[in-house]
Amino acid sequence: MAEITQRRSPLGGRAEARDINIPDGGTPGVALQHRTGLCITQAAAYPGCDAALRASLAEIAGSEPDARPNRSVAAPAGRLIWTGPAQYWLVTEDPQNPASDLAEATAETAAITEQGHGRVCLRLSGRDARLVLAKGSTIDFHPSHFAAGDCAQTGLLSVSCLIDCIADEDSAPGVGPVFDLYSARSTAEHFLEWAIEAAAPHGCRILTPGSGIAAP
């Protein structure tokens, strides 16, 4: 029997490495990278079970998610991101898919839903990354308002997007702030093209697609 082995992202072949509007010897204002092979496990607690869910997540991911809205933490297994009231995303890398373990651990307390195939992830970094985000979203991206460990679900031009700040000017000096942007797969092409257009005036380097969710 034939086996399907490879995951195929809608950005496959569309986000290959190249430079856009970078003068010779100049430095890009931003870098974009397509992050591949991510597992996204959504865990949503039933009424009254938030604390129990967080405890289960701590067990599986190695640290507890921040209970505060719009906060994300780096856990040993991946990133834990608040995505709604009593609801979190655990973002991990293939092949470590924690979904079934988590489902087992939370059978009474939470609904576990996989979302990794439904989203694409672009990593946006660099000096002008905050300006690029401001072309799509109305959130305040000033470093005093949106720094490492902050995340937000918002609109980015015409689509919804989860923005996770995984490093900022302080934590990643020289790199500039780093954001992971998660958006729906069905509009992935538009999402990528929009990001490239918004980044182009600043000089944009598209990096070879990569895997992993760790901060640079």
Next chain:
Amino acid sequence: MTHYSVWSLIKGGLTGQKNWTRAWRDPEPKSSYDVIIIGGGGHGLATAHYLAKLHGVTNVAVLEKGWLGGGNVGRNTTIVRSNYLLDANAHFYEHSLKLWEGLSDDLNYNVMFSQRAVINLAHSKPQLDGFARRGNAMLLNGIDAELLDRDGVQAMVPYFDYSESARFPIYGGLMQRRGGSARHDAVAWGYARSADARGVDLIQNCEVTGFRIEDGRVLGVETTRGFIGAQKVGMAVAGHTSHVAAMAGLNRLPIESHKLQAMVSEGLKPLINQVYTFGAGHFYISQSDKGGLVYGGDLDGYNSYAQRGNYPLIEHVHAAGMALMPSLGRLRLTRHWAGVMDMSMDGSPIIGMTPIEGLYLNAGWCYGGFKATPASGWCFAHTIAQNRPHALNEAFTLNRFETGAQIDERGAGPIPGAH
């Protein structure tokens, strides 16, 4: 009143325009009237005109809180059409269109009713089939309709995006050739002048602040200029219906007030010679005789009595405009404004009686009441004068929702913002 004709114009030119008299008087309110119409918008003024002209009721006052025509009649995008699907709407709006066709003559006032055609654009085969359903219904109801294919549209206006790769490729459209536009202010002024000439008192800066009702019968209205008695009172206050009706104890009507914005570009030489609606993108456009592109889109999307719009809708409308017509990019928006719409629960109007004797209601026009102005006034005058609705408006009752007889042209259901 000076009769308007070429001769009066020549005389004006020769006398330094000194021959003209006031278009309407500025009377003090009398202590009572046979009929009071609340609201000096298109519908209120038309009602007064037809009351006087067709029913001999001339002891009438129109009370307007601001200036005549300052409401929605003075801020709408002037599309006139009768391309409706459902019978009740079709017959009513076709009656209106016929009145439009003779209106300048009737009023001795050029309302610039321009039958330049209204075209609804279709962007898929199923959408075109839906239009065909409506077009066929129109023809069977005796209303003109034509189905256009892409080439047919392109022959009329070359500037849209006809490419296959357009985000919303154009498949064709439903055209009503007799539809078009009119000079909105002139409609209010023409009706006002004609009603005034027939003895109607037009009273501006006179806001109705309450009703005097005894034993379930209306006796008159309280206003910022004192109490004014009346045998009968008709409400035609469009976006302010809930507010005014509540003064008469008619609380909780099937109406929400929403706001609709409109925009005009800088003046241009003729570019678009018909009226186009791009429903899939929530956008419509025509060009005024002065040269401005007049365009708009959807409601702002939340209840509001503010005659000011917000920016997200402006962004959306302009993006939609660019999708349809990519050459718009280098043209410029000159002004945008808003009006307060009386959105009903099925998108159709209410013209008729109320539970209070002598009190009549004309409301629920949503964003389509300008084209209804003549028929609305005509039917409302009939309803008030005869104390019963005309066949043309008998379906548009206030209590139709209780029986489930809503007239929901779009099938959007009881979500007023969605009609």
Next chain:
Amino acid sequence: MFIIKCPYCGERDVTEFSYGGDATRAYPQDPAQATPEDWHAYVYERDNPRGWHVEWWQHSQGCRQWLKLRRNTLTHELGRTALPHEPLSPDDDEGSDA
């Protein structure tokens, strides 16, 4: 262009939200007991106030929470926001939750 305070996400632009209409109407507690008049009132009738209005909004591009919001339909000033089960009325005189 409003800034709406989501109980979870804080102040966000109105473009992230979608409107849900009058929040003072209540879905009949016991649907079986509700009379046709109750249903008619719930489905079709609105206060439609010119002034303070309590209304539903959903933070649809954010955390997807439905919330109640006090807003003045004449001036577009905003008052408090509340979660669905928290009380909030049009004449709640607390100006805002600042």
Next chain:
Amino acid sequence: MIGDQLRRHPTLGGALDRSKALRFSFDGQRYSGFQGDTLASALLANGVTLLGRSFKYHRPRGVMSIGSEESNALAELRTGARREPNTRMTQIELFQGLEAQSQNRWPSLNLDLLSINGLVAPFLAAGFYYKTFMRPRGFWEKYEYFIRRAAGLGRASGEADPDRYERIHRHCDILVTGAGAAGLAAAKSAMQAGARVAILDEREAPGGWLRFDRNLIEGAPATVWLDETVAALRAADNVTFLTRTTAFGYYDHNLITAVERVQDHRAVPDPHKPRQRIWTFRAKQVILATGAVEQPLAFADNDRPGVMLAGALRGYLNAYGVMAGHKAVIFSNNDHAYRTALDLIDAGGAIEAVVDVRPSPAGDLVRAVRDRGVRVYTDSIVSHAKGGHALQACDVTPRGGGRPETIECDALGMSGGWNPAVHLHSQTGAKLDWRDDPGCFVPATAKWPCVSVGAANGDFQLADCLANGSEAGAQAAKASMGGTTATAVPGVRAFREERPHPIWEVPLGPDRRGKRFVDFQNDVTVEDVELAHREGFVSVEHLKRYTTMGMATDQGKTSNIAGLAIMARLRDKPIPEVGTTTFRPPFTPVSIGAIAGQERGQHFQPLRRTSMDDWHAENGAVFQNVGLWRRPHYYPHAQEDVDDASRREVTATRGAVGVCDVTTLGKIDVQGPDAAEFLNRIYANGFAKLPVGKARYGLMLREDGMVFDDGVTSRLGETRYLMTTTTGNAGPVMAKLEFYLQTVWPELRVRITSVTEQWAGFSVAGPKAREVLQDVIDIDISDGAFPFMAAAECRFAGAPARLFRISFSGERAYEVNVAADHGAEAWALTVAKAQALGGSVYGLESLGTMRIEKGHVAGTEINGQTTADDLGLGGMLSSKKEFIGKAMTGRPAYLAPDRQKLVGLRPVDGATWIKAGAQLIEDGAAAPPVQMLGHVTAVAFSPELNTPIALALLSGGMARAGAALEAAYPLTGESVRVRVVSPHFLDPEGTRMHG
């Protein structure tokens, strides 16, 4: 000689970089200018004064102002697809190779045949068209044709705009609009207090009137302070400093929108950059420092080229080194305009006279002008400007009357005083106060956290602008972030200025001739205002609409106040009682492209694509848009059209197997101990007892009892369900479910999540469907183990999958969901297997055909106007439980026997196609209005039955079974005789799908 910049002063002109000469053309004529010029300044430097034609009378016009208030000098800029009509020459920055054309003239600017309108002007008074063109009846469109051609201004290119635009959003503590003296002072003190500041100015260089006037600050030329301040602001990292950026709208909750002309000063924009960019500023505090607009005076023929605002005359000299005239006259009602006389004299020009309406002006500047030997006519007016295409002279008449004195001149600087630019303040709906001295409206209390400072607040003295600006900046910083720092205010010499004398219209001279323009662009004169008054259009809003005053592209920046003041005089009322018209955005016109921003082309409502989209495209699918998705409509082979292709696809499916992409169906994951109860309340039919491993068709109603949506919901586990919705309703259903769960039944232990994106879906239908799937699915799918309506989680060729034995086509069918990143491969594998068995892929057309054959309802029947009963689904409504919409289903109109209900149709001749959208009537020959009994909702050709078939909604429904009707399509004159039959055309017992 033209082209030599003969009017250029040898040294003056702070805005110019004389080392960079630029060539440009106007109406094909070539000229030169300098870097830093505007098109207006460069043309003036070349002695060109005739720049445009007016809207109605086609009067020759020159330039009137030096800023965005310009109403005369409009041009078409650039050519081809980049042509931009109605561009204000005062704002066009010169660039190498610039091409501009005059507009609204034919055949040329010099010889404009429509200037004949000027001759018949006495007959074309305001509103004349309302009084004529009424006969013969129905002839209006014929007149209109010519009127439309005469009206309008510039020409649109009609070609797609080739440039890019973008939007950007910015939060700040303080936004300062306007970088004149007041705005800069405000920004500086706010910056020093540490606030996040943004400051913007619509001009290419900051400074406002500091660049156009000669002033001393701390004893040095004001430009020294200007340069230092700008440098400090630009260097600060808490400040965003934008020039060429116009704040054009002020919306709720302190949102200010501004347009930055990023590359309009370049011939062709850098393709990587936007041509223009819209900024939306969300500020805690707004400081409006937008300055003031000088007002013209309404004297006879005040529109002759050469007549301009006194400040403009001065500004062109100081900033651009343009001596707009050699013999100038100044006509003023205030002291400030005397600066123009002083500056012109100091630059070597000649001032023939200053005409002042005031009886005995004696302020510092007046004295200085007199000291230079200039003749000052006091208590006098300019009663008539003379000349044709250029000003030649003017008549000066004593105010009390008397003989005019004609003074030869080639430039006339007029000043009717200054009006604060309150536009942004007023756009919010905030009120204005009238200030008698100097006679202008100033902002009253702001609506949102905002103050106006400097000339925008009626403070015209530079010292006040600097002091008040500085204070406002500090206060705003305090309000938005606490703490303050005191800022030193630079010292400025204050001139003693006397009160201006308001004079809104200037009496005609003894010759009683000439037009006194109030609104230059729309050709509205004093007489028009008087006519409006005579006819009862006395409210300022009526005045505006009757005369069109203030409705041109300048929105009355230089005309509204005069117009309403004249009306106030006619009505014998004070000006504030007459009021102003409503201020609306934008402050100046904004490109439609800029507002659309990046939301253009494929970025406008971006298309949604399924995992298999690339496959479809590569395999020749013809697509159809459904909502935001694109889906294969059919897959033509060679020359096939849609009907051929679909017939082949259906035949292959019914005969062997077909595969169809159904990814777009909404999918909602419903989990929790109370999930069954939740579904039971949502759906009209029962869901409480659905066993694990089973799927069920569910019907949802709206609260008003109409059908809302339908779909299959499967129970995948004890507490886990997967709901599907129609493609179009996925979003609305999800929001509704969240609404009920969060607000009505918060006690239910249920969580729901959209998983539409997570799973790719395809259906495999036909007698060989199981054969295709059985060796790629890891569970037993034999009929016994996996019967009709079974559902299970499984693996598809090793990939996570879900399998449902459900059928829309009426065949034995399976729906496969595969984790979306595996969708393309799973699909390709399945298609290959299907094709090997004689099967095919199929698209929407075939999907439609097969559902019609089965009488399944879809979007054209679930149209918001149908009840469950209408659709033949009345039996599904549960009588045992409550569900959404139940209470409304019993209303009389919903039960009426003549409601239109679902039926099937066949052509009586068995061959003629019925058309979707046809109306059903009894008698095809009847004359309108014809009673319609229903309409055709969907049509298909059934290969199996070898006949066209249709679904319809018909009054009375199946009660009419067997009847013959006309399916009338009068749009094309077609009509088909049809017979009413059951909508279940094929296999009504469902033996095929049960297998």
